[in-house]
Amino acid sequence: MKLDNVTIIDVAREAGVSYSTVSRVVNNNQHVKAETREKVLNAMMRLGYVVNQQARSLAGGRSQVIGLLVPDVGNAYIGEIIRGIDEELAICQYELMLYTTRRRKTKESTFVTTIVRGMADGLLLVVPRVSVTYFETLNQQHFPYVLIDHQGIDNVTPSVAASNWQGAYDATSYLVGLGHRRIGFITGYMELGCAIDRLAGYRDALIDHHLDYDPELVYEGDFFQPDGFAGASKLLSLPRPPTAIFASNDVSAFGVMEAVRHYGLRIPEDISVVGFDNIPQASHVYPPLTTVQQPLEEMGRVATQILLKRIENPDLPGERIVLPTQLIIRESCQSPR
Amino acid sequence: MKLDNVTIIDVAREAGVSYSTVSRVVNNNQHVKAETREKVLNAMMRLGYVVNQQARSLAGGRSQVIGLLVPDVGNAYIGEIIRGIDEELAICQYELMLYTTRRRKTKESTFVTTIVRGMADGLLLVVPRVSVTYFETLNQQHFPYVLIDHQGIDNVTPSVAASNWQGAYDATSYLVGLGHRRIGFITGYMELGCAIDRLAGYRDALIDHHLDYDPELVYEGDFFQPDGFAGASKLLSLPRPPTAIFASNDVSAFGVMEAVRHYGLRIPEDISVVGFDNIPQASHVYPPLTTVQQPLEEMGRVATQILLKRIENPDLPGERIVLPTQLIIRESCQSPR
């Protein structure tokens, strides 16, 4: 399977130098005469030499791999983030190892250890809640990592997130500006920081606009479509139903839309609907969904940049970066009648 | 960064055996006394030993990683496939290295070589067209690989695909059964085998049902939404417009739906629409889209199983596996008036 390949020794022989010189050329070491470098480069070309990362990494160098830990693939949310990561990685010749939490429910710490030990130079985590075991291992081993879209531990744990509070505040203000006075809210999974922040943004916007925060209008959801449906059904059957519903993410907003139609109401004529995330399909549903855009791709890109810097210098002070969200106005809202 | 870690030597000392014995235990080698194995296992436990894959792989063993080459992440299609792969990999303790073609436009062969040389034990390719360079390297190096959803090279190149012809045939027959006599068709990107197969399925169904195959009703698209829109616009403005439009994938079907609405027509009352793929959002658009389901997750799973077998035994004869598609009937079709 693994055939005899071209090694630095072959290149060294071809170029007529020692193999440490070849190693120097490969690693862009300064102490090589331009002429020698040229010779080696030519030999590499002729022989079709490719470095063996395993060996390089074993011998103490970088593995040129970063690990990405996600709860699951298969949703647009993660896909967008990966796209950003991928772009950044392409620039600096790093590879991406994909880990899903789904398949390690049990031995989390062993798992992190595996990553930390040789496989990757750094780790990107897109997990809403990070088990303490992870951090213990990571910090203790002084291993570079960056949290993506995490509620944040503190201000020194490297993390990149979106301004969930501001996004929810803006969306709510927009609905108020349209004339809505009773605005329903479907929360996300409230164990998550982003869900808490979005609820706070909704609530604070209401208060700032001198509207009551009515708990009756808030339905505790879980970010999934069925709960959006259930929540909207409940809100719609209230004695004084809302004229607009703001769901904590697009997927549950789809559930809301379904429920609205189920009740024989129209969007936006009878009920305005707003989502959060701006996943691609938000613009493809009918009517196109007004939502809050999270800069997912950018989050991936920025997190990767930070991680790469931390790999170069693990002692860099950590920081939390909050990227701005943006209200994307489409056709799912209008003034109440 | 890479701290001094527990190696088999440490474990060997702790257990009071030679380190090859530890290696044997780690590799489940038969020739170890149960008692000794127990001792070693305990020592490993106590010390928190974790294998170093790099070293293992360098020394001639498996790297326990498989590479996945995709054109891009960030779309549901790939996500579903990855989910299947991931599931299978979880079972056999393999890791997944993600490669995107986007970032290697130039030096393709070098790239494959890199993978082949140590990084991975096998390769899964989800690329519609595979450059000849890839195959040369792959075959020549006798490196295990499996093509996913590829048009297929021949019957001995390991590949897993969906029955595109049958799916299109079924969908078309369904429309005919509903009473449609003029059925528009938006093709996919015709350089791709799956697009060709789908067109053939549409055409053959028409012929089998004694309907004319009218080239005027076929619009050459590219699998993207704007082309679905353009195609439908063109078909709809025909002197004798179709009463149903079958798009070669869901995304372009969304474009069709957009165009239908743009023309002030209703789905399914005025025009029936059918897609292909059954991506998650197909059930979330309005009206829910009738489409042909591709067993994406299963394709990922089956391909992985085959790859794993080929890693064990690279000389296994290759075969092409075609998984069945299934017509998913939702609400975007009805009999023509």
Add this chain to the structure above:
DNA sequence: ATGAAAGCGCTAACAA
């Protein structure tokens, strides 16, 4: 500026 040599942690013969 270049070469020689000692590992990195492990697998896989080969011995015993």
Add this chain to the structure above:
DNA sequence: TTGTTAGCGCTTTCAT
């Protein structure tokens, strides 16, 4: 059944 030993391909001192 167990131990010994020679690498895998490379980085990195330390010499020269």
